[in-house]
Amino acid sequence: MMPFTYTQAADADAAVRLAGGQQAGARYLGGGTNLVDLIRETIERPTALVDVTGLSDGITETDGGGLLIGAAVRNTALAEHRLVRSRYPMLARAILAGASPQIRNMATVAGNILQRTRCAYFYDQAGSRCNKREPGQGCDAIDGFNRMHAILGASPSCVATHPSDMCVALAALDATVHLTGTQGERRLPFADLHRLPGDEPDRDTVLQPGDLITAVELPALPTAARSAYRKVRDRSSYAFALVSVAAALAVENGTVTDVRLALGGVAHKPWRASKAEQALRGQPATEAAFQAAAAAELAEATPLRDNAFKVELAQRVIVAVLGELAESGLAGDGA
Amino acid sequence: MSIVDKGKEAAQGIAQSVMKKAVELAPGALLPGGRPDPLIRRQHGHIGKPVSRVDGPLKVRGAAPFAAEIALDGMVYAALAYSTIAKGRIVTLDTGAAEAAPGVVLVMTHRNAPRLNPPPRFLSGDKAAAGDDSPVMQDDRVRWNGEPIALVLAETQEQADHARSLIRVTYAEEPAATSLPTADGCEVGTFMGEPLRAVVGDADAAFAAAPHKVEAVYTTPGHNHNALEPHGATLVWRGDELFIHDATQAVAHTAWSMAQIFDLEEAQVHVSSPFVGGGFGAKGLWQHQILAAAAARLAGRPVRIALSREGVYRIVGGRSPTEQRVALGADADGRLTAIIHRGVTPKTRHSPMPEPFILPTQSAYAAKTFALEVQTCYLDMVANTFMRAPGEAVGTVALECAMDELAEQLGMDPVELRILNEPEKDPLSGRPFSSRNIVAAYRAGAQRFGWERRNPVPRSRREGDWLVGMGCATATYPYHRMPGGAARITLDAAGHARIDVAAHEMGMGTATTHTQVAADRLGLPLEAVTVRYGDSSLPGVILAGGSQQTASVGLSVMMAHQELVGELLKLAGNDSPLAGLGADEVECADAGLRKLDEPGRFESYASILARSGRSELVVEGSAPMPLETMHWSMHSHGAMFCEVRVNAITGETRVSRFLGSFDCGRILNPKTAASQFRGGIIMGLGLALMEETQFDGRNGRIMNRNLSDYHLPVHLDVPEIEVIWTDIPDPHAPMGARGIGEIGITGTGAAVANAIHNATGRRVREFPITLDKLL
C-alpha cells in the first residue's frame, strides 16, 4: 500500500477543492469497499484520499414526485427506505441482491456507481495484461477466463462488465446524476455516465478528473411501482451477476403501454435494453412478444469462449421476468 | 524382589522399556485372536456423549491464540513477492526501491538467502513434512507461476506490503508445461510407494461381453485450499534454536523437517501449534515457514508471516484436476462383471503424490474383473497436495455417477444395485472386512430420507419453475493408522490425569473427544482430565491427516494406560485391597483401580500414590505398527441422499435436502462428529456445484485467487443436512472408531449429480455443475 494523505471533506465544494485542484493522485473515498481493495492490490495508487462520506446522506422527495438521493447514502439505507421500496421496488431488490450486508452497510451510492470491474486480469496487477489498467498493454481476458465478461458492446480492447446491481435498476429508472466539478455543477442522464470500452477501456465513465457525484435523482415513474429485479449467479448469494434483469411493465387491456428494461452482467456499462423496450411498446403482453423483444436486444450479442450461455440465459430471464410482471396481476395499469 | 521393588525398578526404566512392552502388548488389542479395546464394551461412560468442545469458550471469546496472532518482542512482518511466469530464470531483480522504503529491515532474494537443504518431501520419510521439495529461494530458477522470488521484512505489515510492491523483476522465460497436452511426461502414478494400478482378470474383455454396460468420462477441476485461517507462522531464533508458532497438522514432522533444512538437530527446533483454523491436508510445511525462518536468522529479529489469501493460492498446493473414464459391465441381474476406472491427473515433479482417484473403486463393489489405473502427467505448477479425502472425494464422483447410470440402464433402483454388488470380502486383496455395515446404513438412510418417494423417471416432478429430483451415492474412506503414535500420562496425587500427545486441534474436536476417551479409560470425571497437544515437545509423531489422528492417539493412550495400570498395581503393593491382582483382573473406575468381578476390592489413585509417597506417576506408551490393516480390509462408508431443485429457466441448482447415513465404527462424540460429517458434506456441495480453480493454461497462473472469485458454498447454498450413523464398533480399531474427518466429502458430489439427473434428465459429467451446463 502506497503512503497517502487522508482528509475529510465537509461539503462538496471543499471536496472538489481538495481533490479536484488537481493533484492527479487524489481519489474520493466512499465506503472504501472497492477503492481500498484496489489500493491493496496496487491497482489504484492514490497520493491523497478525500473522504466524502460526510456529504449528503439524505433521501428527499422532489417537487415532481421523484427522489433525490445524496451521494453518501449507504446502500443499506437506500434499499430499506420506505419510498424506495414502495415506488421503485426493483432498486431495493437490486441493492439487496448485491454483495453482503456488511459491504452494503459501508457502500455509498456514489461508490457503488463508480465501482470498477471485477475482471480477474484487471485485478492481477503483477501477472496479467490489461488495457483498462495499462492502456495499450493488451487484454488477457479475451482469450482467457471470460465467463463473467461482456456479450454486448465490448471492443477488441476490453470485454469487461460493470459489476453493479444497483446501477442496473438506476439505468432502467432513467435516473439523473448530479455532479460538482472544477467548472461548477452539472447534471447527466445516468445512461450517459458509463461508457462502452471502445479503444479507451481505461475510462469507465465520462467523468472528468475531480468530478464529484453529489446526488442521484429518480424521476417520478408510476410504472416502477410494479417492478422486479432478477439476478442469476453461480451461487445463492455473494456472487456477481452472470445475468441480471431489472424490469418494470405497464399493461393496459393486454397491451404494453410502458416498459423499462435493463440488463446487468452483460456489458461494460449497465445495459439499458432500449431495443427490447422499443419492440415491446404497443405490443400485446404475450410470451411471443417478450421473446421477440429479448431476441431483438440480444441480436448483436458476441459471446466469448466461456460465456456463450449468457445469450440464452439473458433471453430466458428477460422473458421470465416480463412474463411474471404481466401475469402476476402485478403489472402496472398505467395509473 | 517385592512388587514394590519391581515398581521402583520399572519406574526408573520406563523410558527404555516402554517401546518394547508396547510392541509386545499390541497384537492382543487389534490383531487376530486379540481382545478388542475394552472401551468398546463400556456403554455408560463419556464416550458417545455430545460433550461440547473444551476449547469452545476460548474460541468464542477470541482468546485462542492462532499462529499469526502471537506477538513476540521486536517482531517484524514479512511479505512475499511471487513469480509471474511458470518456468525460466530471473534475469534482473531490482530490490533497491524496496530496500529504501520506510520501515524495511531486510529484502531477501536468492542472492542473499542462507544456503538451505531441500525440504524433505512428505511421505519420503517418517517425519518428512514438506508439500514440495523444490529448493527454497536458492537459485535464479522459477519453477511455477507464483513461486516466491523475494521476501521483505519491515516494521509493519503495511510497510512490508508496500516495499514488496516496489520490487522489479525481469525473466528469461522458458517453455513450460502448463496444460495436459504440453505435459512434461506421463506415467503410472504411485501413492505411498505403491503403483496406482490394479488388474484382476481381463476387464476389457469382460466389459465388451457384458449385456449391460455404461462408459463415460467424468472430469473434475483443480481445487484450492481455503481454510478459514490462511497459513501463517510467528517464529524466533534463540541462539541456535528455532521456535515456531505454526499453523500445522504435523508438529513433530515440521520440527524434524525444519531441522533437516537448516542443518540442526531435531531437538533444536520447537514447533507449537495449539490451534489451527482448518487444515484439510494443506497445513503442512510450505515455503513460508522456511523463508520466514531464513529471514529471521538473517535479520536477527523474530518474524511473523501471515499469508494473504492470494499467498495461499500461490504457494500452497491444491487438489489436481482429474479426467476419469469409468466403464461398468453387468450381467442380466445387475451383478458387475467388469469395473474399469482409468484416467489422468497432473502433478508436479516436486509433490508427494498424484490425486489417487481409483482408491474408492478398490473396495467398493464385488466384480469379477478390475482394471484401475491413474496416469500422472507432470506440469509446471504449484505442487499439488492432499485435500480432504484425496482420491475418494473425486474418485467417488466418477464411480458413483457411473453406478447411477448403470442403475438407470438396468431399470434398477440405485440403492438396490449397490446392495446387490456388495462384496463379501475385499475384492482386490481378498482380506475380510473388519466391519462393514453399508447395507444397514443404506436401509436406514433411505427410510429416513423418504427415498421411496423418488420417481425413477427423470424430470417427472416440477414445482413452479423448479424441477425436483433425488439422488444417492456411496461415501467411502479407509481406516488409516500411521506408525509413530505415542502418548504420556501423568497422574497426580489429587487424582488428576494429564495426557500429553503431539496431536492437533484444527477444529475437529480432537481435544474434546480425547478428554472423553481418556476419562473413560482412566475411570475419571471429565474435569479430572486435561489433554495437552499441539507441540513438538510432546510424545508421538502423529499426523492430523488421513482421518487417522483419533486412532493413533487413541491407541497411544491405550498403550500408556496399560503401563499405568501395571505401575499402579506395583505401587499399590501388598497392603492394598488390590494386592496380588494382575493387570487383566482390574479395571479403572471411580478414580481408582478395582477388581473386575469384585467391586469391593478397590483403591483410589490418590490413595495408591499417597501410600507410595509419590506426588505423581508418569508413564508413556507407544502405539505398535498398524498391522491391523494387514489382516483386515478396513473402510468406513456412508449412504448419501440428496434432493435438489433445478430452475427450469436459469439452470440454477439449489440443494434442498441432504442426508448422510454413516458406518464409521463407534461415534465418540455425536456433536463433534456431526459437525465433521456436515462440514465434509458442505465441502462436497462445493465440489459438486461451484468449486473450480481457474488455472490459466497459457501461463500456469491461478486467476481466481480470492474468496470472491473462487466460489465456496455460502450459507444460503447449504440446506439442513441430516446425519445419522450405525454406531457399530469396529472390533479391530481403537475404541471401535474408524475416523470420520474426510468421509463426508466423498459420495456427496455424485449424490448431487445423480439428483440433478433425476430432476432434469441431464447427465452432467463435467464438474462443477454450473448453471450453464443445465440450460
Ligand SMILES: Cc1cc2nc3c(=O)[nH]c(=O)nc-3n(C[C@H](O)[C@H](O)[C@H](O)COP(=O)(O)OP(=O)(O)OC[C@H]3O[C@@H](n4cnc5c(N)ncnc54)[C@H](O)[C@@H]3O)c2cc1C
Ligand atoms: C466481495 C464483494 C462482493 C461484492 N458483490 C457485489 C455484488 O454482488 N453486486 C454489486 O453491485 N456490488 C458488489 N460489490 C461491490 C460493492 O457494491 C462496491 O464495492 C460498493 O458499492 C462501492 O461503494 P463504496 O462507497 O465502498 O465505494 P468506494 O470503494 O469508496 O469507492 C469506489 C469508487 O468510487 C469513487 N467515489 C466514491 N464516492 C464518490 C463521489 N461522491 N464522487 C465521485 N467518486 C466517488 C471512489 O473514488 C472510487 O473510485 C461487492 C464488493 C465486494 C468486496
Ligand code: SF4
Ligand atoms: S477485459 Fe478489460 S478489464 Fe479485463 S483484462 Fe481485458 S482490458 Fe482488462
